[in-house]
Amino acid sequence: MNIFQILCVILFVGASATHLVFAFLEKELGRKISKGFIVLTLLVFALASKCNSWLIYLGLVLALIGDILLIFESRKIYFIVGACCFSITHILNFILVSKYLPERFNWLYFGIVILVGYLVVELIRPIIKNKMKKMAYPALAYLYIVLALIINIAIALISTHNYAFLIMLFGGAFFFTSDIILTIHTFVKQIKKGNFILMLFYVLGQSLIYIPLIMLLTK
Numbered sequence: 001m002n003i004f005q006i007l008c009v010i011l012f013v014g015a016s017a018t019h020l021v022f023a024f025l026e027k028e029l030g031r032k033i034s035k036g037f038i039v040l041t042l043l044v045f046a047l048a049s050k051c052n053s054w055l056i057y058l059g060l061v062l063a064l065i066g067d068i069l070l071i072f073e074s075r076k077i078y079f080i081v082g083a084c085c086f087s088i089t090h091i092l093n094f095i096l097v098s099k100y101l102p103e104r105f106n107w108l109y110f111g112i113v114i115l116v117g118y119l120v121v122e123l124i125r126p127i128i129k130n131k132m133k134k135m136a137y138p139a140l141a142y143l144y145i146v147l148a149l150i151i152n153i154a155i156a157l158i159s160t161h162n163y164a165f166l167i168m169l170f171g172g173a174f175f176f177t178s179d180i181i182l183t184i185h186t187f188v189k190q191i192k193k194g195n196f197i198l199m200l201f202y203v204l205g206q207s208l209i210y211i212p213l214i215m216l217l218t219k
Contacts, residue, residue: 171208
């Protein structure tokens, strides 16, 4: 890492810590104002890294929009549009990770993604459908996309033996966990310190996905 990248990581840690403190103390104004700076610092990190992939920038901008919209999670339309922004972000990351897969893995890989994603979504479908009613199918589609990204990263790790994908795999797992917590906290039952817990997993997820991915793309 160069000095500018290190400074951006420090800014990211500072922005994340500030937001988590506000979330833990349940200071709503501070939590809402500070939330957008988390992804914004990752966007600056990509610029400092001289990343030339427009998919990274588009994904981060959409994640930033999604973060802002999900501040108003009680309004369903904002929640849906925010989830759509994150869905596109995950699809863009899916495309970027796919570039590292050897051709011989293509058919096997798509088969595994479809099968495992379907089985997991089917496993949780009755619970989500019962609690979320009409919102269940968009939520299940979103979770399928996140799972597809995680499986994609796992296969990239197996096929390339590049440990950047191991870090990203943890990031994907953390991100998926934050989404599950957000769904429960918003639609099922309010969790004590729920915003703090889900944002802790979210921060870990975003950083462990994007920082290694940006570093890979700038090699």
